[in-house]
Amino acid sequence: MPIQLFDSLERRLKPLAPSHPDGVFRFYNCGLTVYAPGHIGNFRTFVVNDVLRRLLELEFGKDKVKHVRNLTDVDDRTIGQAKKENRGLAEITQHWTKIFHQDCAALNLLPPHAEPTATGYIREQVNMIECLMEKGNAYRAPDGSVYFKIASFPGYGALSRIQERELQVTNAIADADHKDSVSDFALWKVYKPEEDGAVKWTGPGGTGEGRPGWHIECSAMSKSILGDTIDLHTGGVDLLFPHHENEIAQSQCCNGTTFARHWYHSEHLLVDGKKMSKSLGNYYTLGDLVAKGYSPMAVRLALLMGHPRKQLNFTLDSLHAAESALANLRAHRASLATAGAAHEAFAPVLAMLQDDLNTPGALGALFTIINRKDGEPDAASFDRVMFALGLDLQKPAAPAAAAPGAITALAEKRWAAKQARDFAAADALRKELTAAGWAMLDGKDGYRLEPVMKK
RNA sequence: GGCGCGGUCGCCAAGUGGUUAAGGCCGAGCUCUGCAAAAGCUCUACCGCCGGUUCGACUCCGGCCCGCGCCUCCA
The missing domain is CATH 3.40.50.620 (HUPs)
Structure with missing residues (x-):
């Protein structure tokens, strides 16, 4: 076509x-x-x-x-x-x-x-x-x-x-x-x-x-x-x-x-419903967004979420949505075997792009196919679609901001309490961390700290 | 004033003259898990307003309201 x-x-x-x-x-x-x-x-x-x-x-x-x-x-x-x-x-x-x-x-x-x-x-x-x-x-x-x-x-x-x-x-x-x-x-x-x-x-x-x-x-x-x-x-x-x-x-x-x-x-990008201007405070460079903790790949995805011939209303919310969606794509790619069957499972996504560069339609088709769990996984076809959209899933997600020392100390304390199976103390410390704006994500052998993303 | 674009779920955003109006995010419930996260399942719209055309319109036509862009060096 x-x-x-x-x-x-x-x-x-x-x-x-x-x-x-x-x-x-x-x-x-x-x-x-x-x-x-x-x-x-x-x-x-x-x-x-x-x-x-x-x-x-x-x-x-x-x-x-x-x-x-x-x-x-x-x-x-x-x-x-x-x-x-x-x-x-x-x-x-x-x-x-x-x-x-x-x-x-x-x-x-x-x-x-x-x-x-x-x-x-x-x-x-x-x-x-x-x-x-x-x-x-x-x-x-x-x-x-x-x-x-x-x-x-x-x-x-x-x-x-x-x-x-x-x-x-x-x-x-x-x-x-x-x-x-x-x-x-x-x-x-x-x-x-x-x-x-x-x-x-x-x-x-x-x-x-x-x-x-x-x-x-x-x-x-x-x-x-x-x-x-x-x-x-x-x-x-x-x-x-x-x-x-x-x-x-x-x-x-x-x-x-x-x-x-x-x-x-x-078409133009609008930010918060208006053309960007420094006086409105809705003027962003890529560097501005990276400084806020967003990844460039998420910016790319956010820019593709609207039809190119329609004004796109860019908001930090939409950027946040892109960051989450990107994480889902990474997870999906990881679940695919390296050598997928070549049956063009994702061909509808390319068809959307070939039809007047309908990027939001293509993204919709992409997630629809991912959600439909029947059919054979097809890594090759998925990768071709990622190439077309230019989404490099190897690029790192937004780097986690380093936690301040006080936060790290609390986290250490909680981890120790948890290891000691003192769950009451552990829960209390989690609450403190949450109140301070940090989420503690427990793993099997350790934990990660992530700032709670504010809107 | 001229030209052009748009108003679809809380936010973003596809789409079609007629089966259930995509998808993402957020949210809610459940499963799982000491808790949280992750993962899985489930749920959330009658398409700006008023007319018209039509057997039938969110989708076509007209009017209105609202928003946005361009009009000499702004992607």
């Missing part, structure tokens, strides 16, 4: 298939701007794309998928952050790239086959801008910046179905005086010493120094690494407009052919 995925442009489910003769599926996923740690909303998108990547590998073969995910390392925010910290741009972006890679590894994201950066493709971006200027799709404004002329591309707005006149005019006025139309967007931004510091490159012919606008990087990197036409382009819904709309305009005007055959956008 082919993978069916919703196409944001045509607004319907379409099967996914490679279009190039080499049979390699070309997949571009808009990545992170590296000026701060990624938040879990960013990671929702990347986890969803990772499941997609894994499904594509299962469908077409490991070497028949080319996955590109870029890093935006020059824009207003990265430059702003560097300036704020009085450090070099590269220093800032390399630091956050390193953190991003650590987070990705913790979440078990397969590394993309290429991870281009905007600064690594300046030449390609400049070439593309020159191409657009030559073709009459871009113009140099009086201030030296270069803008894309939206009026020159009749197809503009097809993806977002937004008309120029529908745009709320309030905040589009910023540098309108330089543009032919308020809706035109920057391809090349002229150098401004007071803002840009040392950040500048030689611009397209006939213009001065400066830096690329945001949108052109994806068009240029996609073209350079994957070719003029790619099979799938993805990102969060917020990129649909203007970013992806602008990419289509740039790429199709320059290349004269279809840019992406399929567009896919994952």
Whole structure:
């Protein structure tokens, strides 16, 4: 069964298939701007794309998928952050790239086959801008910046179905005086010493120094690494407009052919019913959650508990639920013989994923099959499903927090009382521990202490 | 104002024009266990409101209420 995925442009489910003769599926996923740690909303998108990547590998073969995910390392925010910290741009972006890679590894994201950066493709971006200027799709404004002329591309707005006149005019006025139309967007931004510091490159012919606008990087990197036409382009819904709309305009005007055959956008993550914001106190990075005692694998599972094309309300409760569910999966895996019969016991789970990436449906099917205790255990099929979901059951659960000395002492005392069969004393001590927020779990030859997880 | 999405069990969340509306978490009862935990068994919804279409709608259509997102550099 082919993978069916919703196409944001045509607004319907379409099967996914490679279009190039080499049979390699070309997949571009808009990545992170590296000026701060990624938040879990960013990671929702990347986890969803990772499941997609894994499904594509299962469908077409490991070497028949080319996955590109870029890093935006020059824009207003990265430059702003560097300036704020009085450090070099590269220093800032390399630091956050390193953190991003650590987070990705913790979440078990397969590394993309290429991870281009905007600064690594300046030449390609400049070439593309020159191409657009030559073709009459871009113009140099009086201030030296270069803008894309939206009026020159009749197809503009097809993806977002937004008309120029529908745009709320309030905040589009910023540098309108330089543009032919308020809706035109920057391809090349002229150098401004007071803002840009040392950040500048030689611009397209006939213009001065400066830096690329945001949108052109994806068009240029996609073209350079994957070719003029790619099979799938993805990102969060917020990129649909203007970013992806602008990419289509740039790429199709320059290349004269279809840019992406399929567009896919994952919805936003909400936290406690609202978009994350630091002022609401509902803004989480992976590090924040790990510090609270949750495991990255549980975060991954929690991010998969909602349909990717629906807003997902993330709460600490849901994360707690994921942690428990993960423990059940580990227990189930341990109960399976290593070499299971190959009868595809878990095939319905993959079928759910292949049907528009229905991750919650897949998880439902997974647990339904686990709960139904008839049928032969099938470790191979189970493992294939875990691979598709990217759930690494080998990764440790959240590390138990170390108990304070006073707690340890109480526990020792209780263990001794228990060994002496003084159950009254033992029970009293258990109560004390519970009151202090610690659960004492007795084993055959010893005990474990666990903090009682508070909601 | 424009565009789009959603309101299903305490929480999270699938799903279908018509047998018992998945699943996870939490909770409750029972079994087991000195106690607790783990494990096992069992239990918990008529699908925002009002109309319409239909033999039949939670599922289709219309209206309303509520929530959320995007509208030039936010995944």
